[in-house]
Each structure stands twice: as C-alpha cells, then as structure tokens.
Amino acid sequence: MPKTHTAVDLRSAIPTKQLVLERTIKASPERVFDAFTDPDQLKKWWWPNGFTCPTAEVDLRVGGTYRLAMEWPGSIPAQEQFSHHMGGEYYEIERPHRLVMSGRAVNDEQGELFATLIEVTFEARDGGTALTIRQSYFEPMPPAEAMGGAEQGWSEQLDKLERLLAG
8 A cells, every 4th residue: 555645734733835826817717717627628738738538526515525646748768667546635616706626646666756736717708717726745855856847847838728728
C-alpha cells in the first residue's frame, strides 16, 4: 500500500504559500463552472500541454470526491513514466459562483505527494467570466519541481479551457 506523506486538515490549516491566478474567460459563469465539474469536459482540458486525462470521475456534492488520471506524452520514455492522478474532496459547491476542494497529487508507487486547497471563483464580467484560482500549500510542502510547475501548468490548462469553451 502506498504511503501517504501528508495528513494535513486542509480546511483548518494555515497555508504556508498561496498561488493566485486570474483569467477572463469568454463564456458564462455557468459554462465555466460546468467545465470544472463535468467529467467529459475535464478530460478535454485538465493537465498541462502534452498530457491527457483519459479518465475523470466526479461525485459533485459536498463531501463527494473527484479523481483525474494523467496520461504521459509519448515523448517521455516509458521507464520515466509513473501512474499519477489528482483528486480530492469537495468542501463547498455554489454553482456557478464558487468551488472549494482539496487537491491531492498521488503517485501510485509513492502515495500522496502533496495536498493543496483549491478555491475557484466565477464572477460574471463583461459578458464573460472573471475566473480566480487560489491554490494554498501547507507543510509539508510539495517538492520544489511541483511548486515551480504549478503556475505554468494551470496557465496551460486554462488556455485549453478557453479553447474548449470558445468552440
């Protein structure tokens, strides 16, 4: 059984670091919110460029969970790939305004790598949606490479989300 490296209560812990991203999406808050919670849409935009999401499971209710599998690009040698997914629990669901959930990165060989609290707000603005993502990190902190790639990863994912909703 993989070892869990973190046991932090994300709802009561004080964050050590926070990443904040803001983006305006040319779609209604309802459409953007649904793209964050609908498995079929998540499979089309989740994970950074080059990676795909072959399976997405969502139990959209407070206390429900989600799990998003990651598939590696063919350019990564097979021996360097590992089974990885992001998942967590939903803490708050206020469609189409707010979504709060844990984000737990899990490597099937090593267990839970790190946990974050992800707060997403969707505000109607100028015929679109002002999207704000706050990702809070706690002790023990994720590896430096995970922290360093988070902003770029979210940015690439949001680019994919914009293309999905524009189509």
